[in-house]
Amino acid sequence: MSTAQSLPPPSGAPDAAVVKEWLVGYIAQLLELDRSEVRTNVSMNRYGLDSMSAVSLTGDLGAWLDREVDPRLLYKQKTIDSLADYVAQNHATMPPRRKK
């Protein structure tokens, strides 16, 4: 995966800060931005990430977490902060990743 990062997959439920770091790294690498340029409290729409990018973003996030992450999650969790918090809180309810 060309947006793979060196961040190791979490063992067990990750805390929000780790997920946040992953998301910042993902977006920075995707858009060739500096990590410091990626703001976590604004809508990811600001970075051109909308419904079109949901499948890949949640797919790659799911691969890292070894969970199935519903792309439609991003309709509600629009910022990196809220998505990271959601994942940290609801990790246990996410089904394991389907082997494709």
Place this chain on the structure above:
Amino acid sequence: MENTPRNKLSTVAGFAVSFIGTVVAVALAFRWGIGALELGLLALMYALTMTGVTVGYHRYFSHRSFEAHPAVAAALAILGGMAGLGPVIFWASNHRVHHRYTDAPGDPHSPYYWGEEKLGTLRGLWHSHMGWTYRHSVPDSITYSRDLLRSPLFRQLNSLYFVWLALGLALPALLGGLLTWSLEGALRGLLWGGFVRAFVVAQIGLAVGSICHTLGSRPFAIRGHATNNVLVALPTFGEGWHQNHHAFPASAIFGFHWWQVDVGGWVIRGFEALGWVWKVKVPTKESLENRRAGPDEEDWWGTLPAREAKAALPPK
């Protein structure tokens, strides 16, 4: 992922509004007549938006078949946005998926397949012309349009789509109003340069996906069932040389013979002469020859089953 409710609503609303606007325009024409103002604004907006779609959305953003000054890229994205066919990165992503899976499962708008389901003739025509605009999945911009996402300018142009769409209605209304110094003129401009134009551009543009994948000639031996159709090529400013395009998607010019009228290609050459665009890609004579269909090969190059069937034939 299934198309979002918002996208579906926008699509239906767009068709409905432009269709109703067209009906109103035609009805009013019985009272007011159709004159130079209506036809002129229709023609002007048609030319501008069709150029935005074929030169901008298609040849530049989807296929990067030439390089352009950022102001030119922006102008093309804006003109294409005025056409009302969706935001530029959305359109380009869908289009790149179409090229990857041409007339096979995964093609968003083929007359032959919807997902794994093989389509009959009538259903296929409906789907590839109109049905797909509602039913297609959300295209994956990270996989297909990373290059476009990486440009802050293109991201911005994409996000302002509804502004461009509104501009496409406001501009002919403003011109109609100014040219006649009347509100009636503004209404006529809006109706003919806005709604009638949008309806016609959409129908003719969609014909590239329906007619130019079913009816016409196939001079090349390639994957998929795209065709060249001169009746579509003229009003679409060259898009109707569609098999040419599927044979050489990176080519900025769609007409490979002098008689294949390609207005979009002429626009690009004109911009090139002005220095506004450069590195205009065209195929070499050798590659054109290499891909030419032999006398028995027409339509053999289609979906995988056709190629497998061909391979299973006894040698000549």
